[in-house]
Amino acid sequence: MSKRPTILVTNDDGITAPGIRALVEAMKTLGDVVVVAPDSPQSAMGHAITISKPLRMYKTEVHGEVLGYQCSGTPVDCVKLAVNKILHRLPDLCVSGINHGSNSSINVIYSGTMSAAMEGAIEGIPSIGFSLLNYAQDADFSAAKEIAIKVASEVLKNGLPKDTLLNVNIPNLSSENIKGIKICRQARAKWEEKFDERKDPHGQPYYWLTGQFINMDKGEDTDEWALANGYVSIVPVQFDLTAHHAVSLLNQWEL
Amino acid sequence: MSKRPTILVTNDDGITAPGIRALVEAMKTLGDVVVVAPDSPQSAMGHAITISKPLRMYKTEVHGEVLGYQCSGTPVDCVKLAVNKILHRLPDLCVSGINHGSNSSINVIYSGTMSAAMEGAIEGIPSIGFSLLNYAQDADFSAAKEIAIKVASEVLKNGLPKDTLLNVNIPNLSSENIKGIKICRQARAKWEEKFDERKDPHGQPYYWLTGQFINMDKGEDTDEWALANGYVSIVPVQFDLTAHHAVSLLNQWEL
Numbered sequence: 001m002s003k004r005p006t007i008l009v010t011n012d013d014g015i016t017a018p019g020i021r022a023l024v025e026a027m028k029t030l031g032d033v034v035v036v037a038p039d040s041p042q043s044a045m046g047h048a049i050t051i052s053k054p055l056r057m058y059k060t061e062v063h064g065e066v067l068g069y070q071c072s073g074t075p076v077d078c079v080k081l082a083v084n085k086i087l088h089r090l091p092d093l094c095v096s097g098i099n100h101g102s103n104s105s106i107n108v109i110y111s112g113t114m115s116a117a118m119e120g121a122i123e124g125i126p127s128i129g130f131s132l133l134n135y136a137q138d139a140d141f142s143a144a145k146e147i148a149i150k151v152a153s154e155v156l157k158n159g160l161p162k163d164t165l166l167n168v169n170i171p172n173l174s175s176e177n178i179k180g181i182k183i184c185r186q187a188r189a190k191w192e193e194k195f196d197e198r199k200d201p202h203g204q205p206y207y208w209l210t211g212q213f214i215n216m217d218k219g220e221d222t223d224e225w226a227l228a229n230g231y232v233s234i235v236p237v238q239f240d241l242t243a244h245h246a247v248s249l250l251n252q253w254e255l
Numbered sequence: 256m257s258k259r260p261t262i263l264v265t266n267d268d269g270i271t272a273p274g275i276r277a278l279v280e281a282m283k284t285l286g287d288v289v290v291v292a293p294d295s296p297q298s299a300m301g302h303a304i305t306i307s308k309p310l311r312m313y314k315t316e317v318h319g320e321v322l323g324y325q326c327s328g329t330p331v332d333c334v335k336l337a338v339n340k341i342l343h344r345l346p347d348l349c350v351s352g353i354n355h356g357s358n359s360s361i362n363v364i365y366s367g368t369m370s371a372a373m374e375g376a377i378e379g380i381p382s383i384g385f386s387l388l389n390y391a392q393d394a395d396f397s398a399a400k401e402i403a404i405k406v407a408s409e410v411l412k413n414g415l416p417k418d419t420l421l422n423v424n425i426p427n428l429s430s431e432n433i434k435g436i437k438i439c440r441q442a443r444a445k446w447e448e449k450f451d452e453r454k455d456p457h458g459q460p461y462y463w464l465t466g467q468f469i470n471m472d473k474g475e476d477t478d479e480w481a482l483a484n485g486y487v488s489i490v491p492v493q494f495d496l497t498a499h500h501a502v503s504l505l506n507q508w509e510l
Contacts, residue, residue, distance in 0.1 A: 046331075047301030047364050054453070054461040073464075076301075076365075080448040080464065106377065108496055109302045110331075122361065122445050154508050163443070164498045181510040185497040188418070190377050193335040198309070206309040209328075209335065234510075236501035241363055242440040243419045246491035253409050255436040255489075 005031035005092035005156055008082050008120070012042045012075045012099065012112030015060065015068065019098035022141035023130060024063055026148040027095060030156065034091065035068040036082035038075060043101075045112035047119070048074045057081055075116035083123055093156055094120030097130035098144050100137070104169045104223040104233060105187040105215065114167055118239055121165035126155050128165065133227060134172040143175040147232050151181075160236075167235040171227050179230040186235050187222035189215040260286035260347035260411055263337050263375070267297045267330045267354065267367025270315065270323065274353035277396035278385060279321055281403040282350060285411065289346065290317045291337035293367075294325040298356075300367035302374070303329045312336055330371035338378055348411055349375030352385035353399050355392070359424045359478040359488060360442040360470065369422055373494055376420035381410050383420065388482060389427040398430040402487050406436075415491075422490040426482050434485040441490050442477035444470040 007027045011020040015037035027033045039058075050073040062068030069086060071078045075096065083090060096116040103111040113129045120127030128151060132144045147170050160166065167186075171178060196208040215224050223233035262282045266275040270292035282288045294313075305328040317323030324341060326333045330351065338345060351371040358366040368384045375382030383406060387399045402425050415421065422441075426433060451463040470479050478488035 041307065044304045044306050045301070046303040046370065048303045049299045049301070049365055049464060051299050051464055052296065054463050055450075056459075056461055077464065081450065081462065084448050085450055085452070085462065106494070109373070109377070109494055110304055115301060118364070122364070150510060154510060158508060161498065161501045161504060164501045183502050183505040185499065185502065186495050188495070193339050195310075195336065195340055197340070204311075206311055207336065207340065208309050209304060209306055209332065234505065235496075236498040236505055237496045238498035238501075239361070239364055239496070240441050240443070241490075241492045241494075241496070243416065243491040243493035244440065246416045246419045246493075247438050247440065249416060250438040250489065250491055253413060255405065255409060 007031040007033050008091040008094045009033055009035045010037045010075055010078045010096050010116045012045060012116065014038050014041045015070045017100065018137060019100050019141060021063060022145050023095060023098050023148060024066055026145040029149060030152055033066045034087065035062045035066055036071060036078045036086060038078060039070040039072055042074055042112045044110050045074045046110055047076055047115040049076050050074060075112040076119045079116050079119040090123060090125050093152060094125040094127040095130065095152060098141055099131035100139060101131065101135045102133045102169055103129060103131040103167060104227055105189040108167055108186060108237060117165045121163065122239055126160045128152060128155060128168060130168045132170045132172065143173065143178060144170045146175055163240065164236045164238055167237050169223060169227055169233045171230055173230060178232060181232040181234060182226040184223040184226050184233045184235050185221055187215055187224035188217040189213060189224060262286040262288050263346040263349045264288055264290045265292045265330055265333045265351050265371045267300060269293050269296045270325045272355065273392060274355050274396060276318060277400050278350060278353050278403060279318055281400040284404060285407055288321050289342065290321055290323040291326060291333045291341060293330060293333060294327055297329055297367045299365050300329045301365055302331055302370040304331050305329060330367040331374045334371050334374040345378060345380050348407060349380040349382040350385065350407060353396055354386035355394060356386065356390045357388045357424055358384060358386040358422060359482055360444040363422055363441060363492060372420045376418065377494055381415045383407060383410060383423055385423045387425045387427065398428065398433060399425045401430055418495065419491045419493055422492050424478060424482055424488045426485055428485060433487060436487040436489060437481040439478040439481050439488045439490050440476055442470055442479035443472040444468060444479060
C-alpha cells in the first residue's frame with residue numbers, strides 16, 4: 001500500500017495544454033497523479049455543469065505513467081466524474097491549471113480553472129487553482145512548477161481552512177526574479193466589455209466579446225498589487241457568497 | 256422625458272420561458288422594460304462567457320410593447336450585450352428570472368440566473384435574481400410576480416449596498432400561504448453527484464449528470480430553512496470571494 005497522496009489534476013485549457021503537462025510533472029514529485037480534464041479548451045466557462053446532454057469520457061495517455069481521462073464536459077464536470085466514476089473516493093488534493101493567463105481579481109468569477117478547484121473544495125477536497133500570467137502556448141512554466149510544488153506541499157502538510165480553496169497566480173518571471181509569495185485579497189476590478197461588431201458574408205451582424213480590465217483598487221494587499229510588483233499572489237477563496245455585512249441593513253427594509 | 260426607471264430583464268431558461276414572461280409583466284408595472292435573454296435554455300451555465308465564438312443577437316417580440324432581444328450566448332453575455340450594444344448605459348435595475356427551480360444555497364454557484372444578476376452587480380447595476388421552487392413549465396407564477404414587484408420596488412427606492420446583489424427564492428405556495436420574507440444567509444449544502452451510465456447503440460458508454468441535494472446546515476437563519484418553512488428567502492450576495500478570515504492563518508505558512 002502506497003502512502004503517497006492521490007492528487008487529482010484538471011484544468012480548463014484542455015488535456016493537451018502545456019500548462020497541465022507542467023502541473024502533472026510538478027505533482028508527480030509529490031504523489032500519485034490522476035488527470036481528468038476537458039477534451040477541448042473550456043476557458044471562461046465559470047462554474048458551468050452539463051445537464052442537458054450526456055458526457056463522454058475516455059481513458060488516455062498523459063505523459064506516460066499517469067492515469068488520464070479526457071472528458072467532453074466542463075472543468076466542473078471533470079471533478080465530479082473523477083470523484084464519482086474514477087476514484088470512487090475523495091483524492092488528497094485537487095489542483096487545477098496551470099492556466100494560460102491570469103485568474104486574479106474578478107477573473108476568479110469567470111474562470112473554468114478556478115471553478116474546477118472550487119468544485120473540489122465544495123466536495124471537501126483541499127483544492128488549489130494555479131495560473132501563469134502568460135497566454136502564450138510556448139510559455140515557460142518552469143518557475144510556475146516550482147511554485148506549484150511549494151504551495152501544494154504546504155497544503156498537503158497543513159490542510160486548508162474549511163470551505164476554503166486557494167487561487168494562486170504567478171507572474172511571468174523567472175524563478176530568480178520572483179520576489180516572493182504574498183497572501184492577498186481579491187482586488188476590486190472589472191472587465192469593461194467591448195463588442196467587436198462584424199458582418200458575415202450574408203450581411204448579418206455578429207459580435208466578438210472583448211474587453212478591458214479595469215483595476216479600481218489602490219490597496220497594497222491585493223492580488224493585482226502583488227502581481228504587478230513581482231510577487232506570486234495567493235487569495236484564499238470561499239463559496240459562501242453571502243454578503244453577511246448586508247443582512248442587518250436589509251432587515252430594516254419594509255418587506 | 257420619462258422618469259420611469261429602465262429595467263433590464265434577463266434569465267437563463269431562455270426568452271420564451273414562462274418565468275421571464277411573468278417577470279416582464281411584473282416589471283412593466285414599475286418601469287420601462289428591455290429584455291435581453293438567451294435564445295435557448297442555459298441552465299447551470301454558471302458565470303460562463305462566450306469568447307471562442309462570436310455572438311448573434313436579434314430583435315424580437317416579447318409580449319407586445321416591450322423591447323426584446325434574443326442572444327445566442329450565455330446569461331452573462333446577455334447582460335454585457337444589453338449594456339454595451341443596446342442601452343449604451345447602465346439601466347436602473349437588472350432582474351433575472353423568474354427561474355424555474357430553486358437557486359438557494361450552493362445552487363447560486365451553478366446558476367445562470369444568478370450569474371446574470373451578478374454580472375449586473377459587477378457592472379454597477381442594482382441587480383436581483385428571482386427563482387420559484389417549481390420546475391414545471393406550467394408553474395403558477397402569480398405569487399412570485401407579487402414578490403418580484405415588492406422586492407424590486409424596495410431596491411429601486413433604497414438601492415443596494417455596494418457590490419451586493421440579491422438572491423430571491425420563492426416557495427411554491429399561493430400568496431396567502433406564503434408566511435413572509437426573510438433575509439437569510441446561504442445554507443451550507445452541496446450536491447452529491449451521481450452519474451447515470453448508459454451505453455449508446457454502438458456499445459460505448461455515456462454519462463448523465465444527476466445528483467442529490469444535501470443540506471448540512473441546521474441553522475434557522477438560512478435560505479433553506481426559510482423556504483422549508485413557507486418563507487421567501489432573500490440572500491444578499493457578494494462577488495468578493497476572498498475568505499478574509501483565512502488570510503492571517505495562511506500568513507503563518509512557510510512560503
